């Protein structure tokens with residue numbers, strides 16, 4: 360049911376002029392597809408834009424940016440719509456939705472891919488896997504490459520090949536003034552620095568150019584341990600992963616074993632300490648590495664084996680369909696002291712719902728070899744990005760998952776590096792945004808003032824123009 364306040368920009372002649380410039384669909388609250396088009400991945404967030412433009416191409420993007428700017432209406436840019444805080448949409452304004460700009464062109468000779476700004480990770484993996492290649496990105500196929508990359512991009516290949524932004528060669532962008540430009544190390548290098556971690560603050564990225572890597576079949580899957588062994592496993596993990604070969608990635612998780620046939624029925628619903636592995640190295644080296652893993656405590660299950668990389672990338676997709684309630688908090692961590700492990704165990708015992716989870720993603724290795732001022736992503740010295748995610752299908756549990764997530768993050772915050780990964784934050788205010796960017800914030804604010812002085816692009820973790 361639409362409750363939108365109608366601004367003059369959204370009726371009559373003004374809207375007609377926009378419609379004449381646009382090839383993609385223009386969706387208003389009275390359209391039958393409106394509710395489907397405005398729905399966000401996070402079912403907890405319910406926004407009612409006055410207009411949704413599903414851009415067909417760069418020309419549509421330019422027209423929509425100019426429309427919002429010239430009529431003084433709020434503009435949100437939507438990539439995959441996965442943002443926890445719902446920053447791909449807005450109330451009463453215009454949503455520039457890139458859902459139809461999802462093309463991926465792989466050049467196997469240069470091992471690069473040109474990816475349009477609205478593609479999902481699943482689309483990217485599908486296209487690159489045909490050539491035995493991959494872009495380092497996140498772990499769920501429905502996530503948008505747009506928001507994920509602009510915030511950093513953490514996934515299974517981070518230790519070996521770095522963050523998504525470390526594999527970015529350039530971006531095509533539409534700026535607040537409507538100009539179309541390319542930013543790279545050679546062109547607009549200041550802007551290229553800013554978009555590598557600074558989010559959607561600087562314009563609409565219509566295409567990303569990525570360096571690809573030879574990643575085809577991986578040896579991957581989870582190891583589960585009984586919850587009471589969490590302290591022993593975490594103490595081992597904090598030492599093991601940082602000296603393991605960079606071809607091995609393993610994120611630590613606390614979760615309830617989902618009731619799916621691949622897992623033994625007696626484990627369904629058990630809260631377990633988990634490491635989800637991805638090994639891209641020589642297959643004959645995998646055995647000795649995973650022997651070390653299985654020697655820790657007494658694993659309940661070690662479901663690790665060869666699989667195509669996209670199979671790993673989409674492993675969690677069926678468990679996490681769009682529309683669930685999500686509330687998450689996050690922090691970066693340099694270390695995992697014993698006192699923090701006690702808190703992990705306590706919050707694992709209090710897991711509020713079957714889908715709620717905690718993940719600690721390693722961001723050492725190649726991600727550490729980029730300096731903290733080389734891109735806008737500041738926490739290059741952190742070893743893990745942690746996220747405390749309360750998840751449930753039932754809106755009645757929204758309060759419980761939020762309370763758990765906030766409590767967990769606050770309990771761990773004293774052991775954290777101080778700020779959080781921008782893509783794992785809700786709308787948490789300017790102090791948290793500054794804590795994320797640390798001494799890169801002032802440079803970001805100056806670049807914002809150059810490219811978007813009036814803060815047209817402000818539905819994001821907002822950098823205020825200096």
Ligand SMILES: Cc1cc2nc3c(=O)[nH]c(=O)nc-3n(C[C@H](O)[C@H](O)[C@H](O)COP(=O)(O)OP(=O)(O)OC[C@H]3O[C@@H](n4cnc5c(N)ncnc54)[C@H](O)[C@@H]3O)c2cc1C
Nearest residue numbers: 438439440441442447476497498503505506507513559564
């Ligand atoms: C289930 C799930 C799994 C996740 N897994 C990972 C993971 O493994 N690794 C990781 O790093 N992150 C992960 N994330 C976090 C994810 O990176 C963020 O939620 C991110 O914001 C999603 O981007 P999006 O394009 O889907 O979102 P949207 O909500 O569409 O956009 C998010 C923000 O980015 C901006 N934006 C998006 N596309 C563009 C563009 N083309 N040009 C300009 N601005 C743009 C939007 O304006 C908005 O401010 C996950 C999130 C979820 C919900």
